[in-house]
Amino acid sequence: MKRLGQGACAAALVVLAMAGCRKDDTQAPAVATDGAPAAAAPADAAPTAVELHDVIETNARYVLGIGYPPAANKYPGLAQALSDYAEHAKAELLKAVDELGNDKPTAPYELSLAFDMAVDTPRVVAVSAEGSSYTGGAHGQPLEARFVWLPEKAQLLTAQSLLDSPKGWQAVSDYTSDKLLEQATVRAQGEEMTPEEQQAQVRNLSKMIDEGTAPEAANFAQFQPVMDAAGRIAALRFVFPPYQVGPYSDGTQTVDVPAAVLLPYVAADYRELFAHP
CATH class of the missing domain: 3.90.640.20 (Heat-shock cognate protein, ATPase)
Incomplete structure (x- = not known):
């Protein structure tokens, strides 16, 4: 995946924003930053409540777009895992921006990340995360992750x-x-x-x-x-x-x-x- 130009990136961010409005009743089969999703939480643990919302931020130094499927909000533990992954990717981008100091990048740094429902059944839910993070160089760093949630057990299924x-x-x-x-x-x-x-x-x-x-x-x-x-x-x-x-x-x-x-x-x-x- 080659780095997006500014115009293409803006279009991609609009697509990400619209992704959250798609119907999530499909069941199409579908590193990331640094590793697999977090280890499964015990079924009796109460995950921190988090409400997923699409994010778009643009300025002279970076462009950021994150899109979530609304259906993921039905599962608090899953929503927390998606939020944690996105926040980590965002933190890595902002860290790279901060390291520029007073310098301005020749092209804005970019984070484009889309979460999509791959499977949504009573017993198995799966979300794909795909995108890239560009902080200089020939191309962006690919972002790929998968999250498999078991509603009956209220936990992530990990390798x-x-x-x-x-x-x-x-x-x-x-x-x-x-x-x-x-x-x-x-x-x-x-x-x-x-x-x-x-x-x-x-x-x-x-x-x-x-x-x-x-x-x-x-x-x-x-x-x-x-x-x-x-x-x-x-x-x-x-x-x-x-x-x-x-x-x-x-x-x-x-x-x-x-x-x-x-x-x-x-x-x-x-x-x-x-x-x-």
């Missing part, structure tokens, strides 16, 4: 709590690395280069893929459910931001891991949420 054994993350690692390598091979074949150059490119990408999909929960922190017609999780879509499993030019990449692959390792508290073969 750390999802699978209950190292074997589970090994299975996810094997599956996602194979799919990402397939995608990399297809991309290489579509480019104008010799077979030898294609093979070299895939070899280089395979190293990034192996590192970015090592069997650790932190590498799979960003995910969202893909629901079936019965309202159960048919797959989890793992999201890999730019640089994790490929160069910036490859953008965000995703892999859907079927429930059948995950179920043998899903923690007992969450197995009922998944579609069974």
Whole structure:
């Protein structure tokens, strides 16, 4: 994602502002700053009340736009998590602005962040966060995050709590690395280069893929459910931001891991949420 020009950024901010007015009854399947969403709060903990509102700020030094789905306000704990993420991104931008001192940037710094409802069912809710933060350089820093909220448990579903054994993350690692390598091979074949150059490119990408999909929960922190017609999780879509499993030019990449692959390792508290073969 290249940095927006001032005119394009203004248009993008208008879109963000309008995003909060969209209907939120769709169920389309859909790092961030520095890490996964905060750890799940206990069900009996009362989250701090927060009301999400779209934010637009513009001045000579920075342009800021944040858009929220109104439906997220139904879930106070989820709303708090979204607010915390956005406030962190905003704080990072303002810190960079402050570090300019009396200098004026050649182009305004920019934060563009849109939260959207990806899933909204009685048992599973998911919100995607996508955008970028520009504080100088050739392009902005991509922002990618996913938040999965379980209304019945009043908690976030995190990667750390999802699978209950190292074997589970090994299975996810094997599956996602194979799919990402397939995608990399297809991309290489579509480019104008010799077979030898294609093979070299895939070899280089395979190293990034192996590192970015090592069997650790932190590498799979960003995910969202893909629901079936019965309202159960048919797959989890793992999201890999730019640089994790490929160069910036490859953008965000995703892999859907079927429930059948995950179920043998899903923690007992969450197995009922998944579609069974």
